[in-house]
Amino acid sequence: MTNVIQHYAWGSTSSINQLFDIKNPSGEPQAEVWMGAHSNGCSTVGYGDYATKLSTLIDCNQTLFLSGRVANRFGELPYLFKILAAEKALSIQVHPNKAQAEQGFALEQQQGIPLDAGNRNYKDPNHKPELVYALTQYQAMNGFRSIEQIIANFNQLAITEFETWLDALQANPTPQGLATFFSALLSMTGQTKEQALAKLSDYARRYSTHYVKHSASQSDAPVFALIAELEQQYPGDVGLFAPLLLNVITLQPGQAMFLDAETPHAYIKGTGLEIMANSDNVLRAGLTPKYIDVEELIACTRFDEKPFDSLLLQPNEADDILDYPTPVDDFKFAIIQRSHQRVMHTNSAEILLPLDHSMTLTHQDGESSVIEKGQSVFIPAYAQSYQIECAGRVARAYS
Numbered sequence: 155m156t157n158v159i160q161h162y163a164w165g166s167t168s169s170i171n172q173l174f175d176i177k178n179p180s181g182e183p184q185a186e187v188w189m190g191a192h193s194n195g196c197s198t199v200g201y202g203d204y205a206t207k208l209s210t211l212i213d214c215n216q217t218l219f220l221s222g223r224v225a226n227r228f229g230e231l232p233y234l235f236k237i238l239a240a241e242k243a244l245s246i247q248v249h250p251n252k253a254q255a256e257q258g259f260a261l262e263q264q265q266g267i268p269l270d271a272g273n274r275n276y277k278d279p280n281h282k283p284e285l286v287y288a289l290t291q292y293q294a295m296n297g298f299r300s301i302e303q304i305i306a307n308f309n310q311l312a313i314t315e316f317e318t319w320l321d322a323l324q325a326n327p328t329p330q331g332l333a334t335f336f337s338a339l340l341s342m343t344g345q346t347k348e349q350a351l352a353k354l355s356d357y358a359r360r361y362s363t364h365y366v367k368h369s370a371s372q373s374d375a376p377v378f379a380l381i382a383e384l385e386q387q388y389p390g391d392v393g394l395f396a397p398l399l400l401n402v403i404t405l406q407p408g409q410a411m412f413l414d415a416e417t418p419h420a421y422i423k424g425t426g427l428e429i430m431a432n433s434d435n436v437l438r439a440g441l442t443p444k445y446i447d448v449e450e451l452i453a454c455t456r457f458d459e460k461p462f463d464s465l466l467l468q469p470n471e472a473d474d475i476l477d478y479p480t481p482v483d484d485f486k487f488a489i490i491q492r493s494h495q496r497v498m499h500t501n502s503a504e505i506l507l508p509l510d511h512s513m514t515l516t517h518q519d520g521e522s523s524v525i526e527k528g529q530s531v532f533i534p535a536y537a538q539s540y541q542i543e544c545a546g547r548v549a550r551a552y553s
Contacts, residue, residue, distance in 0.1 A: 155208070155505070155530045158195035160186040164242040169425040173289060174237070174528025187237040189505050189530045189551070191230065192432055199532050208532060212503070220503045221535035224553055233485035234432050235505050235530075235551040238286070239425040243384055245442035246295070246393050246400075249282035250454045251415040255435050258450070273445050280433035283482045284413040285467065287489070287549070288405035289509070292424030293380075295400040297417050297460025301327045304335075307377075307398040311357055315342075315350040329457035336399070336457070340392055340439060340448045347392060354394060358382040377402060380422070384441065393440020396420065401462050410467045410478050410487075416456040427507070429551050431484040488550040493542040500540070502553045504533040510546025517541075 159176075165185025171178045178184055188195035191209035198205050208231070216225035224232060250258060259276040267274050286292065298304070305327065308320050316339075323335045342350060361378035377397045384394055400418060405411060405426070413419045418439055437451045438444055469476035474491040490496070493513075506513070507530045515531060516522040517540050525531050533540060542548060 155189060155197045155199050155532050156205070157197045157530060158188045159184050160188060160195060162186065164240055164244055166239040166241040166425065169239040169241075169290070170237060170528075173425060175526075176528055183241065184239060186239075186428075188234060189236065189507070190234040190432065192234050192434070194434060197530075197532070218536050219534040221501055224502050224535070227483065228432075228553075230432060231503055232432055232483075232553050233551060234430055235507070236428040236430075237289075237425070237507075237528075238421065238428045240421050240423050242387050243422045243441050244420055245436075245444065246396050246418055246420040246439040248418050248437045248439060248451055248455050249284075249413075249415050249433070250276070250435055250437065252281040254416075254454050255279050255281050255433070258435075258454075273447070275435070275437060275447055275450050277434040280431055280435065281415050281482075282431050282433040282435050283415055283480070283484065284428060284430040285410060285478060285480055285485070285487050286405070286413070286421070287410040287427040287478070287487065288407050288424060289427065290407055290425045292405040292409075292426045293402070293422040294405065294411065294420065294424075295396060295402055295422065296411060296413060296419045296465055297401050298332065298399060298457060299401055300459045300461075301332055304332070304399055311354060311398075313350050313353045315346050315353075332457040333452055333455070336455075337448060337452050339395055340446065340451070342392060348390075351390060351392070351394060354381065355385055358385070384422075388441045391441055393420075393442070396440055401460060401465060403462070403465050405466075408489075410469070411465055412467050412478075412480060414456075414481075416454055417460065418455060427487075427549055429485050429487050431482065484553060486552050488552075490542065490544070490548040490550055492546065493544045493548065496542045498540055498542060498550075500533060500535060500537060500552065502535050504550060504552040506531050506533065506542075507549040507551075508544055508546065509549055511544055513542060513544040513548055515540055515542060 161182045162185035165183030167181055167183055170176050170184045197208045199208050212219045256279040259279040262276050319335050319338045323331045358378040358381040380397050381394055438446050467478050469478045476489040478487045508527045513525045
């Protein structure tokens, strides 16, 4: 596969090059490598003597390339696989569930809002659950802290602009109470917003001088040092309050995390693999200059507490394969740790990506190919089986 590299401003100029020897002669940020058939960055594949878009190839015969099951269920390659390298924080995001996406997309189509309009919320009628697998230390936010902890964090700040909202949350420490508090915070404008952020900034700078960022656990994560760091990237942004509301975690290399629909999250820094449903629906909640639709965001957010010890995704291990369970049908993800003449069987379209060493891939018809680390290969459903020879890890995306 020849894959599209997205040069978003928050990307790293060096990480993908260092990990995978993917050249960057222009020195641009290499934020994401897209492996899949998404219209905004479709991979091309060699097919016979020709190179063609993966989407075009699949549409020639979806049953052959995807399997009848996947073709009937999704009508397309149902996932997008990425290498993601963040040097700066991405926006705080919520993705709608499937029903919300279908309804929202249909409404905006009816309203005639162009797909590329800045105030467009829904780019397609699909949900966007995600899984991230860390290749380096990978800092992120995922899900709401306990309401008790949120109240304690904001009481610690003692910001007068929040007194009324905080009193209301303390009187009603429920998901509905948290929704009201979150909406009020995101809706701040003018002098109220400026003063609240100034007090947060002052507190974070004073607090963070006493702590050094070091660990992945919630109990000693230096939240205010993180806020001070994020302020350098997004000054005056209401999203700077997010670390007080959301779990902050640093995945160690080899750890993985699932990100549910309707759950606020953000990637802060690090390089990892990401697999998601084939969608581009994003509702933003801060750390961004882009459009924020607070009303729609609140409507598409579940205000449930997400325990910190539930964040890491525990794989099922068998025969040196780590299989990461996901609660969706759109994609599956596994890490094949090492392989000697390993035979794999497939009943769907797959993408393989060697992470540490080159991989020799052989089909039962005798065809063989060497895939270097950082390169990917598309395996159609009709292949049925293949053999891997690799001294290191191979990431496997399938459905």
